[in-house]
Amino acid sequence: MRLIDNLAAALKPPTARPPRYAILSHTWGEDELSFGEAQPGFLRATPSSPRPGWDKVVMARKMALDHGYDFLWVDTCCIDKTNSTELSEAINSMFKWYAEAEVCYVYLCDVPDDDDIRHRHSQFRRSRWFDRGWTLQELLASREVHFYSKGWKFLGTKAELSDAIEDITGIPSDVLVGGDCRVPARSIAEVFSWASRRETTLEEDLAYSLLGLLDINMTLIYGEGSRAFIRVQEELLRTYEDESIFAWEAPPNEALSQPTSGLLSPTLAYFEASHRFLKPRIWTRLDTNPVTITSQGIGVDLQLLSDDSASGQWLALLNC
Known part of the structure; x- marks a missing residue:
């Protein structure tokens, strides 16, 4: 220093x-x-x-x-x-x-x-x-x-x-x-919500500026654009068992235009309303496998429920 x-x-x-x-x-x-x-x-x-x-x-x-x-x-x-x-x-x-x-x-x-x-x-x-x-x-x-x-x-x-x-x-x-303002004392979703309306000159810096609050370290790759936030989320999945990372919501018009964005949010802005998702305080899962991240995607054990409609959609229960 x-x-x-x-x-x-x-x-x-x-x-x-x-x-x-x-x-x-x-x-x-x-x-x-x-x-x-x-x-x-x-x-x-x-x-x-x-x-x-x-x-x-x-x-x-x-x-x-x-x-x-x-x-x-x-x-x-x-x-x-x-x-x-x-x-x-x-x-x-x-x-x-x-x-x-x-x-x-x-x-x-x-x-x-x-x-x-x-x-x-x-x-x-x-x-x-x-x-x-x-x-x-x-x-x-x-x-x-x-x-x-x-x-x-x-x-x-x-x-x-x-x-x-x-x-x-x-x-x-x-x-x-x-x-205590850092993960894991606070949920990932809550910390992301605090940053959801903030801006940086370089797109990557919005992700990099959260490393301290998330208590993770990462190699910086300027020029990677929105990929920086995806890498942050992947590092969090490797480090913490916090399913609030999946508790994000895209605006309806954007959800329709990007229906297959995957489990990870493409932007911090989608966590704006996620401050209410806190760390689990009552129960934890003991019978789940660790999250896996491969070139094929993300593997995670979640309890699924059918929404009982003709849409064919399923609901995943998050521990948060």
């Missing part, structure tokens, strides 16, 4: 056992500070023209120093994204890095300082930060989260704003304020 040394205003060489640090969560713009620009003393320089991407790193460093943290991690400039091995390691470690930070500063660049965040139609509730894929695990993994407006006005902590955040995200407040 590579950190910004706030006192030296320079990047600290990577270390396996980092010191106490703060971490930044934000949405990316077009003028972000890159790893290549992070030369010694880089945060003491002044850009020749206004640059919000630079300014927010400078302000995050100032905030960390004010709070007594000598080190800061920012995804834009602390990862060498030209190195595919480093990028893959970083994405697979991201949840851990946010979980181990002393504090996470959430910078909401689209929320004005005078926003009434408690109001139902506030800009806070419409912030782009709540719509992005990567920020989901950043919200949940971080123990202490501080929200800031565009002008770096303190808006409140995750605990203080948990009711509003639950209303915005659909994530239960008890999970937000310290409950």
